[in-house]
Each structure stands twice: as structure tokens, then as C-alpha cells.
Amino acid sequence: xxxxxxxxxxxxxxxxxxxxxxxxxxxxxxxxxxxxxxxxxxxxxxxxxxxxxxxxxxxxxxxxxxxxxxxxxxxxxxxxxxxxxxxxxxxxxxxxxxxxxxxxxxxxxxxxxxxxxxxxxxxxxxxxxxxxxxxxxxxxxxxxxxxxxxxxxxxxxxxxxxxxxxxxxxxxxxxxxxxxxxxxxxxxxxxxxxxxxxxxxxxxxxxxxxxxxxxxxxxxxxxxxxxxxxxxxxxxxxxxxxxxxxxxxxxxxxxxxxxxxxxxxxxxxxxxxxxxxxxxxxxxxxxxxxxxxxxxxxxxxxxxxxxxxxxxxxxxxxxxxxxxxxxxxxxxxxxxxxxxxxxxxxxxxxxxxxxxxxxxxxxxxxxxxxxxxxxxxxxxxxxxxxxxxxxxxxxxxxxxxxxxxxxxxxxxxxxxxxxxxxxxxxxxxxxxxxxxxxxxxxxxxxxxxxxxxxxxxxxxxxxxxxxxxxxxxxxxxxxxxxxxxxxxxxxxxxxxxxxxxxxxxxxxxxxxxxxxxxxxxxxxxxxxxxxxxxxxxxxxxxxxxxxxxxxxxxxxxxxxxxxxxxxxxxxxxxxxxxxxxxxxxxxxxxxxxxxxxxx
Numbered sequence: 067x068x069x070x071x072x073x074x075x076x077x078x079x080x081x082x083x084x085x086x087x088x089x090x091x092x093x094x095x096x097x098x099x100x101x102x103x104x105x106x107x108x109x110x111x112x113x114x115x116x117x118x119x120x121x122x123x124x125x126x127x128x129x130x131x132x133x134x135x136x137x138x139x140x141x142x143x144x145x146x147x148x149x150x151x152x153x154x155x156x157x158x159x160x161x162x163x164x165x166x167x168x169x170x171x172x173x174x175x176x177x178x179x180x181x182x183x184x185x186x187x188x189x190x191x192x193x194x195x196x197x198x199x200x201x202x203x204x205x206x207x208x209x210x211x212x213x214x215x216x217x218x219x220x221x222x223x224x225x226x227x228x229x230x231x232x233x234x235x236x237x238x239x240x241x242x243x244x245x246x247x248x249x250x251x252x253x254x255x256x257x258x259x260x261x262x263x264x265x266x267x268x269x270x271x272x273x274x275x276x277x278x279x280x281x282x283x284x285x286x287x288x289x290x291x292x293x294x295x296x297x298x299x300x301x302x303x304x305x306x307x308x309x310x311x312x313x314x315x316x317x318x319x320x321x322x323x324x325x326x327x328x329x330x331x332x333x334x335x336x337x338x339x340x341x342x343x344x345x346x347x348x349x350x351x352x353x354x355x356x357x358x359x360x361x362x363x364x365x366x367x368x369x370x371x372x373x374x375x376x377x378x379x380x381x382x383x384x385x386x387x388x389x390x391x392x393x394x395x396x397x398x399x400x401x402x403x404x405x406x407x408x409x410x411x412x413x414x415x416x417x418x419x420x421x422x423x424x425x426x427x428x429x430x431x432x433x434x435x436x437x438x439x440x441x442x443x444x445x446x447x448x449x450x451x452x453x454x455x456x457x458x459x460x461x462x463x464x465x466x467x468x469x470x471x472x473x474x475x476x477x478x479x480x481x482x483x484x485x486x487x488x489x490x491x492x493x494x495x496x497x498x499x500x501x502x503x504x505x506x507x508x509x510x511x512x513x514x515x516x517x518x519x520x521x522x523x524x525x526x527x528x529x530x531x532x533x534x535x536x537x538x539x540x541x542x543x544x545x546x547x548x549x550x551x552x553x554x555x556x557x558x559x560x561x562x563x564x565x566x567x568x569x570x571x572x573x574x575x576x577x578x579x580x581x582x583x584x585x586x587x588x589x590x591x592x593x594x595x596x597x598x599x600x601x602x603x604x605x606x607x608x609x610x611x612x613x614x615x616x617x618x619x620x621x622x623x624x625x626x627x628x629x630x631x632x633x634x635x636x637x638x639x640x641x642x643x644x645x646x647x648x649x650x651x652x653x654x655x656x657x658x659x660x661x662x663x664x665x
Contacts, residue, residue, distance in 0.1 A: 078107070078340060081107045086339070101346040101433065101434050106346075108348070108349070121344045126341060127296070130296045130307050131330055131334035131338075132198070135314065137315040138323050138327050142316070152216045155217055156220020156221060156224070158379060160189045160221060163188070167181075167188055167368060168185040183411045187403070187411075190228075190407070191398070192402060192433055193222060193401060194338060194402065199440065200215065208389060209389055210385050210393035222307055228407055264313060268316075268317065272320070275287045292313070350423060353424060361431070365432050365435070376397055380393045387451070391443055395436065398436060400433065401429075404429045467491060468530075469491070469492055470531050470534045473495070473537035474494045474496040474512055475537065475539055495517040497516055497517070502514050520550045520554055536560060536578075538563075541565045541566075548573060561582075562580070563581075563582060566583070567583070574626060597611070
């Protein structure tokens with residue numbers, strides 16, 4: 067048993083380690099990498115793993131952890147402020163998609179009971195895939211991301227009454243049917259217990275566990291908490307993921323929120339990856355090969371109808387045009403609860419086993435299709451909107467006897483303000499439209515344009531400028547600009563911002579002699595203040611900081627000739643560090659001698 071478990075772990079981890087980096091490298095995303103890894107090692111691939119159902123059930127815990135962590139980031143007040151998108155938008159989405167799919171089923175001659183349950187199941191989207199994609203792409207704060215999140219929450223709630231209603235349409239008596247009121251009371255009792263327990267029991271328990279100062283015990287309790295809540299919700303027929311989300315929300319304003327999130331993050335990532343891999347393994351290609359055209363038509367048809375309805379609804383939800391297609395693709399696939407809905411329909415004999423199997427394969431295929439749809443969005447749709455929304459560049463007034471500042475972010479603004487108050491004429495170039503509009507309100511003469519374009523610099527009067535200050539964020543763009551200026555304006559003095567030591571050296575290679583590392587002086591000032599806070603006198607702290615500064619700059623220039631020779635560079639850097647340590651050791655000895663004389 068142990069050997070078998072370890073072998074399964076090796077197969078799963080090896081597949082993930084190989085497939086996911088390749089998928090990421092090809093721009094396909096991590097989710098598709100996991101799905102393809104599952105197909106490769108599953109029963110219809112290399113056949114390395116056969117217990118797909120067991121792995122799928124176990125890996126669903128990854129979705130539970132995902133919802134718990136998301137809940138930790140949503141305080142109850144914020145969740146209450148989302149009640150309109152959750153219930154209104156979520157209700158409209160489920161009703162709209164279900165109605166469209168139901169009518170399509172009737173048009174193709176499907177029995178109304180089968181069409182209704184299939185439509186309801188297919189209206190639900192994959193919480194795991196959608197939320198993992200939002201997190202991977204940092205889209206949670208966008209209009210499309212927040213709307214998708216709200217709708218997914220509603221879908222998790224809507225799945226429960228859907229499953230409960232299926233026996234009413236069936237021809238077989240299902241165990242537990244006819245006890246709706248009792249089930250509802252159990253659900254209400256569990257939710258009430260969760261709210262009260264989260265406030266008055268879980269927090270004190272976390273406080274006691276934290277006082278042990280044993281990180282592994284805190285991690286164990288975190289996992290125990292989520293697993294216990296998930297099992298409790300499952301015991302009353304509720305969604306485990308929804309229950310863990312509620313628990314996360316209740317602990318969102320707790321002082322242990324960040325510790326819980328940090329401890330659970332690795333488990334969440336691994337189990338989500340296992341879930342996607344299990345979905346890839348669960349695609350029954352035997353059913354698919356029996357009727358490939360029919361299943362492809364089912365998957366393609368429901369995807370097309372669902373995306374069309376979502377696209378229409380995105381306009382009503384106020385989602386920007388540039389994000390409407392993204393929103394439609396994010397929620398287009400079938401979800402994990404569809405498997406449960408179709409299983410319940412088969413148990414109630416509304417579905418035949420063949421219909422249930424075909425729908426499950428169609429849903430699995432739609433999950434695989436989602437990352438591909440997002441790749442198409444990134445390659446073909448998103449660039450069109452970026453080009454359409456691109457602001458036309460401003461006409462730059464050519465000046466004489468002025469300073470050009472390329473980039474007016476946090477670094478360039480300080481330089482610009484200092485020059486401006488000392489009556490130095492400025493021409494500022496920046497590519498952030500919102501930043502420019504804001505600065506113009508405060509009287510700055512800022513022009514929208516790509517400062518790396520040499521024709522724009524010509525138009526800005528670079529030939530007659532007194533100096534160019536390069537304060538661009540991106541190091542590569544900075545070097546590109548300096549190289550172009552050195553070629554076309556060889557006599558123009560350049561003062562440049564360096565992001566790091568490597569950028570500093572690259573600028574020196576281009577002949578720039580006045581370079582300032584963006585964080586060096588401020589870090590030195592903070593270190594100096596830290597010494598004072600720790601009991602050093604003001605003069606002593608200043609001397610220590612200046613000595614470190616002088617040695618750092620000396621080292622910077624000493625190492626420069628060797629920075630492209632990795633071995634020599636490491637050797638020189640180590641030698642410089644040893645010299646600094648010896649210097650401070652001599653200073654400490656001198657300080658002790660001086661104190662002993664006074665004593």
C-alpha cells in the first residue's frame with residue numbers, strides 16, 4: 067500500500083513538473099499543463115494511474131482550500147457590499163444560461179426533463195479553473211474578475227437546490243428524498259453553528275495554539291479546521307467549498323488571517339494541481355471514441371451558447387468592452403458540480419448511464435478548452451482592444467535650453483519637482499495616460515509618448531537640450547533609449563536611474579557617467595537612522611553610513627571590469643565584502659580602545 071502510494075506520488079509530481087513548465091513556456095498557462103499531464107498519465111494515455119475517481123474526490127479538497135484562502139481576504143463588510151453582484155448577477159447568469167440551453171435541447175428533440183437538468187448542470191462553471199486562472203493572471207481586481215468571482219459564489223450556492231430538486235423529476239425513489247424541511251433545518255443549524263463557533267470558539271483556539279510557538283502545530287490546526295468544516299458541510303448536503311469560504315470570511319478580520327493563509331498556500335497549490343490533473347485523467351475517451359461527432363457537437367454547442375449568453379450579460383453588468391470576451395471565456399466551461407448533478411440524475415433515472423457519461427465527457431472537454439480559449443483571447447482579442455484604446459501621442463513643443471525627463475513615475479517626479487522649483491525649463495515624456503492627466507491638474511507640462519522613440523526626442527528638441535534625465539522603470543527600455551541618444555545626440559549629457567548594479571554597469575558600458583541607484587541612498591539613510599535608534603550618536607551613525615557608502619562605491623567601480631566574467635566577479639565581490647568586514651572590525655576595536663581610555 068505504502069509503495070503504491072509513493073509510486074502514485076512520483077508519477078503525479080513528475081507529470082506536473084514536466085508538463086506545467088512546458089505549458090507555461092508555450093504561453094498556455096499552468097491549468098492546461100495540469101490537464102494535459104492528467105491525460106498523459108491517465109487510463110487513456112500511458113495508463114500509469116487507474117484510480118481516477120479516488121484521486122478526483124481527494125483532490126477536490128484543493129478547491130476547498132482555495133475558497134477558504136479567498137474567504138480570508140474578504141471581510142464580512144466587503145462580502146455584504148457584494149450582495150448585489152452575488153445574488154442578482156449570479157441569479158441572472160444561472161437563469162439566463164439555463165434557459166438558453168434548455169430551449170436548445172428542446173429544439174433538438176430532447177425530453178424536457180433531460181434538457182432541464184442538463185441545462186442546469188451546464189450553467190454552472192468550474193470554480194477551480196476560473197479562480198485559479200484569475201489568481202495566476204492577477205485579474206481578481208478587474209471588473210471581469212470581480213463579476214466572475216461573485217457569480218461563482220452564487221453558483222456554489224445554487225448547486226445545492228438543483229441537486230435536491232432532481233429526485234422530484236425522477237422515476238426512482240432516492241434515499242433521503244421527502245425530507246426537505248429536515249435537511250433545510252440541518253443546513254441552517256450548521257451555518258448558525260459555524261458563525262457562532264467562528265466568532266467564539268475558533269479564534270480563542272487559534273490564540274491558544276499560537277502561544278505554543280510551534281509552527282507545525284499551527285499548520286496542523288489550520289488543516290484540521292478546514293477539513294472539519296468541509297466534512298460538516300458535506301454531512302448536511304452543502305458544498306464543502308462554500309462552507310470553507312464562509313469560515314474564511316468569518317476569520318478575515320482575525321489577527322491570524324495572514325498566518326493561516328501562509329500555512330495553507332502550499333497545500334492549496336498542490337491539491338489544486340492534483341485536481342486539474344485528475345480532471346484530465348477522467349476524460350473517458352472510450353465514450354468519446356464511440357460517438358466523437360456527437361460529443362464534440364454537444365461540447366461545442368453548449369460552449370457557444372453559454373459564451374454568447376455570458377457576453378450579452380457582460381454588457382448589462384457594466385463590464386468594460388475590453389474585458390467582456392475575457393469574462394465570457396472565464397465562465398464558459400462546465401463545472402465540478404455538473405458531475406454531481408449528472409450523477410444524481412442518473413441515480414434518479416432521469417438520465418440513462420450513456421447520457422450521463424456523454425455529458426460528463428463534454429464537461430471535461432470544456433474544461434480543457436478554457437485555457438485554450440484564454441490563449442486565443444491573449445493572442446488575438448486583447449491586442450485589438452489595446453490598439454483601439456491606445457491614446458494618440460501628444461504633439462511635443464520643441465524647446466531650447468531645457469531638460470528632458472524620460473519617465474515621470476516615483477523617481478522622475480522627485481527630479482522634476484526639484485528642477486522645476488529652481489526654474490529649470492522641463493519637457494517631460496511619459497507613457498501612462500492616467501498619470502499624465504493627474505500631473506496636468508497640478509500644472510506640470512507632461513507629454514504622452516514613448517520616450518524610447520528617437521523621432522519623439524527629435525521633436526522634443528533633444529538636439530538643443532541641456533541634459534536628458536532617464537527615469538524609465540523598465541531597465542531594457544532605459545538601455546534602448548540611452549543607446550539611441552548616444553547615436554543621434556552624442557553631446558547630450560545623460561543622467562540615468564539604475565534599477566540595480568547590473569543595470570548600472572550596462573549604463574556605464576554605454577558611456578553614461580552620472581548614474582544613481584534608485585534605492586541605494588534611501589536605504590543608506592534608513593540604515594543611518596536605525597543606528598541612531600539603536601543608541602549610536604548622530605555623528606557616529608553618519609560616519610558609519612558615509613564609510614559604508616564610500617566603500618560600496620569604490621567596490622562598484624573596482625568590480626566593473628570583471629562583471630561579465632562570472633567567476634572573477636564573484637571572487638572580487640567576496641574580497642570586497644571581506645575588506646568591509648575587516649574595516650568595521652578595526653573601527654569596533656578603535657571604539658573599544660577609546661572607551662577604555664575614558665573609563
